[in-house]
Amino acid sequence: MQLSGQRSTAPHRGVPSLRVALVAPPYFEVPPSGYGGVEAVVADLADSLVAQGHHVTLLGAGHSTSRAEFVPLWPEPVPQRLGEPAPEMVHAAAARKALLRLADAGELDVVHDHTLAGPLNAAVLRQRGIPTVVTVHGPVDVDMHRYYRDLGADVGLVGISHRQRELAPDLNWLGVVHNALRPQDWPFRAEKGDYALFLGRFHPQKAPHLALDAAHAAGVPLVLAGKCSEPIEQEYFDREVRPRLRSSDRLVGVADAVTKRELLSGARCLLFPIQWEEPFGMVMIEAMACGTPVVALRGGAVPEVVTDGVTGLVCDHPDQLPAALAAVTQLNPHACRASVVERFSADRMAEGYVAAYRRAIAEHTGKAEYTGKVAGHLPTPAAGTALAEVG
Incomplete structure (x- = not known):
């Protein structure tokens, strides 16, 4: 199910506003100055929720320029500790304290957690009458499947793609809300340069070595930008990327x-x-927002995000990439931008999450719908705008 909220309603028109706590990871500021895909999504979500009339408390690290009320759990972000278990535990404990304070003060309707360890607080929050919604930002491997399965009904999970949810259908999913951005924050350019771009981690899963092979075969200059700080990234770079680099x-x-x-x-x-x-x-919709099509290998959510032949070219084998690099110049940059505006805008994402919040609250309270503190009720959805529609 694709969660989509009422596109024409707002709290001041009788629909109750929500008091939402967003819990971001401790590794980068919200929004991030550079690397930090989850933090970028959380920042855009927070601003869109505030613009739609909801009260948002954002828990994170360092400082924030978000429109939400910001509660720093760390004086500064700790990117150098990404991958260590201790920061996750410390962050979850600090978040628990802040969330319970909000709950006990009657200033919280729902928690939306974007961290790894944070969902462990869901049971105690549930005892206070506060449901927890968790966005599953990463793959649901064996360990994560067991983790989310054992959390059970304490959390309502939201997938970021239908493919992600399909791979673990037995978990307690509320639905799917695609990641998104604010198109106005990304510059559109119709006239393109003569280079291809790899933008991402230098990691075997991201395979920049295949980008190099394809660009060299097609005779197209390649720009590579991304993070290469973790041991696996450094080892992979030295083994597969560095030997392939050309002038x-x-x-x-x-x-x-x-x-x-x-x-x-x-x-x-x-x-x-x-x-x-x-x-x-995330980088695929960032590119498309700039009017830049995507040449990708089929895998995961790629066919769900890229419309083959319109906003990019989806290949089944690396041998097809060089030809796609030549053909991609025929695609229309305006169609790329239009797809993001229509399908992947932050406002649409916020509406989807509001629908998820209301469903979680309704399931928690046992009510058919949630009316909140403001008098009124959710209007009957018009055709095509149901709180949960088949995606």
């Missing part, structure tokens, strides 16, 4: 927000040769 390739490193937008808007295409079940692929 026609340009290595940028981690691109900050400004550089990322410049690279994406000027590229003939984004190369996305993934080798795993990608849960979503």
